[in-house]
Amino acid sequence: MRASTARSVLVTAVALLLCGDALDAARRFPNILVIAVDTLRSDRLSAYGYERETSPNIDALMASGARYTEMRVVEPLTAPSMVSFFTSLHPHEHGATRNGLSMRSGLPSLGKVLSRRGYETAAFVGNWTLRRNMSGLEEHFEHYQEVFNRKRYFGLFNAEATADDLTAGTLDWISEQRERQPATPIFAWAHYAEPHAPYRLHAEHLEQLGLKGVGEVGRSGRYDTEVAFVDAAIGDLLEGVREQIQDEELLVLFVSDHGESLGEHGYWGHGRHLYEVTLHIPFSATWPGRIKAELQVDDLASSLDLAPTVLGLIGLPIPETFQGHDWSATLRGEQPETSGPTQTFHQAHKGATRGGDDSRRKGLLEAAIVALGHKEITSVRGGNNQRLAFSLPDDPGELASTVPKDSPLSEDLTAWLELVRAGLLASDELPGADLDPEAIERLKALGYLDH
Numbered sequence: 327m328r329a330s331t332a333r334s335v336l337v338t339a340v341a342l343l344l345c346g347d348a349l350d351a352a353r354r355f356p357n358i359l360v361i362a363v364d365t366l367r368s369d370r371l372s373a374y375g376y377e378r379e380t381s382p383n384i385d386a387l388m389a390s391g392a393r394y395t396e397m398r399v400v401e402p403l404t405a406p407s408m409v410s411f412f413t414s415l416h417p418h419e420h421g422a423t424r425n426g427l428s429m430r431s432g433l434p435s436l437g438k439v440l441s442r443r444g445y446e447t448a449a450f451v452g453n454w455t456l457r458r459n460m461s462g463l464e465e466h467f468e469h470y471q472e473v474f475n476r477k478r479y480f481g482l483f484n485a486e487a488t489a490d491d492l493t494a495g496t497l498d499w500i501s502e503q504r505e506r507q508p509a510t511p512i513f514a515w516a517h518y519a520e521p522h523a524p525y526r527l528h529a530e531h532l533e534q535l536g537l538k539g540v541g542e543v544g545r546s547g548r549y550d551t552e553v554a555f556v557d558a559a560i561g562d563l564l565e566g567v568r569e570q571i572q573d574e575e576l577l578v579l580f581v582s583d584h585g586e587s588l589g590e591h592g593y594w595g596h597g598r599h600l601y602e603v604t605l606h607i608p609f610s611a612t613w614p615g616r617i618k619a620e621l622q623v624d625d626l627a628s629s630l631d632l633a634p635t636v637l638g639l640i641g642l643p644i645p646e647t648f649q650g651h652d653w654s655a656t657l658r659g660e661q662p663e664t665s666g667p668t669q670t671f672h673q674a675h676k677g678a679t680r681g682g683d684d685s686r687r688k689g690l691l692e693a694a695i696v697a698l699g700h701k702e703i704t705s706v707r708g709g710n711n712q713r714l715a716f717s718l719p720d721d722p723g724e725l726a727s728t729v730p731k732d733s734p735l736s737e738d739l740t741a742w743l744e745l746v747r748a749g750l751l752a753s754d755e756l757p758g759a760d761l762d763p764e765a766i767e768r769l770k771a772l773g774y775l776d777h
Contacts (some may be wrong), residue, residue, distance in 0.1 A: 355444070355445070356511065356575050356576060356613060357513075357577070358445075358511070358514070358576075358577045358578075358636060358640075359567060359576065359579070360514070360515040360581065361516055361518075361579070361581070362408065362518065362581050363580075363581075363582050364404060364452075364517065364522045365520075365522040365523070365582070365584065366521060366553065366556075366582035366585065366586075367586055367603060367606075367607075368397075368585070368608040369606075370550060370553055371384060371608055373388045373608070374395075374608065379534060379535065380535065380554050381553060382561075383558065383560050383561030383564065384557050387560075387564065387578065387580055388580065388612075389619070389620055390614065390619050390620075391578070391610055391618075391619060391621065391657075392611050392617055392618060392656075392657050393608075393610045393622055394608075394609040395624050396623075396624060396626050396627055397606070397627045397631075398605040398607065398628060398629070398672065399582075399607055399628075400416050400417065400628060400671065400673065401416075401417045401423070401584075401674060401675065402585065402597050402600070402674065403424065403583075403584065403674075404453050404456065404583045404584070405424075405455050405460065405461040406425075407583040408463065408517070409422045410629055410630060411581065412436045412463065412515075412633055413433050413434070413436075414436075414631075414632075414633040414645075414650040415649055416749070417673060417675070418745070418747075418748075419649075419749055420433060422461055422462060423673075423690075424676060424689055425460075425461075426460060428459070428460065428462035429463070431465060433647070436513075436632070436637070437449075437466035439637060439645065440513045441513075446468060446507065446513070447467045447513045448467055448470070448503075449463065449467040449470045449471065449514075450471050450499070450514070450515065450516045450517065451470075451472055451515075451517045452473050452487030452488075452489075452492045452517055452518055453517060453519045454474060456472075456517060457474070458470065458472065467515070469499065471499070473492050474487060487518075487519055488520075488559075489518050489520050489555055489558075490562070492516055492517070492518055493559045493560075493563045496514060496563060497563065497566040497567070499514070500512060500566075500570060500571075501570065504571070518559065520553070521552030521556065521586070523586070525549045525551075525552050526548065526551075526555075527540060527547075527548045528551040528552065529551075531555060534554055535550050535554060545594070549588060573614040574613075574615045574616075576613070576614075577611070577616075577617075578613070579609075579612075580608065580609065580611075582607040582608055582609075583607075584596050584597075584604050585604040585605065585607060586603065586604060587599065587601065587604055590603050590723065591724075597676075598692075600694040600703050602718070602724060605672060605696075609627070611639075616657075617639070618657065625698075626666055626667055626697070627651070627653070627667070627670075628650060628667060628671075629650075630648075630649050630651075631650040631651045631666075633650060634650045635652050635653045635657070638655070639654040639657065651667055653666065668697060668698075669697050669738065671742050672693065673690065673746050674690075674693075674694075675690055675691055676689035690706055690746065690750060691706065692706065692707075693742055693746055695736075695739050699719050700715070700716070700717060701715065701716045702714070702736055703715075704735055704739055706743070711735060711743070712731045713727075713731055713733050713734075713739075714727040715727055715728045715729045
């Protein structure tokens with residue numbers, strides 16, 4: 327055999343070997359599905375004890391894996407919260423502190439790490455605040471699909487998707503990927519708009535929920551029908567995914583971007599306060615054979631934990647920039663080397679920017695620290711640091727502060743507030759938002775800007 331021919335055969339053999347190794351590596355990684363439901367309170371799910379059967383499909387998903395009881399978001403606004411989920415950074419660190427303000431470019435993220443390891447990554451977003459050139463999340467997914475094909479809010483404009491639209495778009499992409507590259511793992515994020523205000527009534531779920539006639543259902547009841555509606559769509563999504571992917575090859579994370587205040591403390595909505603109804607969220611992780619079924623985790627947890635936990639579960643290095651805790655050892659039923667966080671840290675900002683002079687990273691309203699059973703909040707409105715403190719086991723509705731409003735902040739909360747403010751000043755170097763009149767009107771319709 328001539329030397330050149332021998333070299334050619336050797337190169338071909340090495341290439342085939344590497345190709346085989348790559349396919350084997352791809353096969354050993356699970357497919358990953360993140361299901362995010364906008365504005366979903368944990369206490370409106372049957373799995374968390376709600377008396378109405380709002381969520382049979384979500385309940386079944388949670389029962390097949392691990393369910394967290396003390397998970398909170400770092401900020402109760404859609405774009406800042408979801409950026410934190412995927413970058414494991416606080417809003418004052420990633421820069422997207424308000425809807426309409428984009429995150430810093432070039433940050434490490436879960437999507438980027440998985441893409442470098444051979445994953446096909448895709449996002450399907452049904453909330454208009456997550457559109458391209460608004461949050462910056464499109465940089466972190468190879469395929470970023472905005473599902474804004476319905477006039478969900480009173481026929482004003484094509485601003486949102488319905489849950490069945492989002493399910494269909496996600497399943498279509500998964501089917502295409504499985505047909506085109508069956509050995510390549512996928513990472514898909516599906517973000518449902520329901521039950522975001524203004525809450526639509528889904529009459530087909532009234533009987534399921536034990537609600538009366540259409541004309542007798544108030545806002546809180548309409549919210550429940552939205553939860554039931556999105557639960558049905560999630561059931562369809564999971565059924566469609568499982569027809570194509572075996573359970574042992576599928577890791578599913580279920581989250582909400584934040585909760586919702588349904589009249590508590592005289593407030594409807596989210597984003598401007600740090601009470602439990604907007605911070606506390608449902609969270610579960612399911613991977614048959616790898617994550618213990620019916621596992622309940624009662625330790626303190628943060629939305630920063632999702633990205634490092636996913637990487638820990640599939641055995642990939644965690645970027646040094648990630649601030650969250652890796653729960654993979656707990657989820658596998660092993661004794662973790664270190665316990666989870668003893669405190670979680672939170673911030674609230676004005677809902678959205680109007681652009682122009684309002685486009686900088688200003689607008690801080692509140693900061694808070696939660697320890698298991700205790701919360702401390704400071705309101706910085708008007709330049710005054712007013713203090714609230716609650717014993718959550720004794721006062722779950724946070725109705726009576728245990729300290730005077732003018733009492734000094736704790737050292738921990740003072741230090742956290744200083745960190746947030748310093749980060750906001752540094753973020754002012756980022757480009758400001760440039761929103762057109764239509765964008766401002768849509769943010770108003772979603773309740774993020776005052777009319």
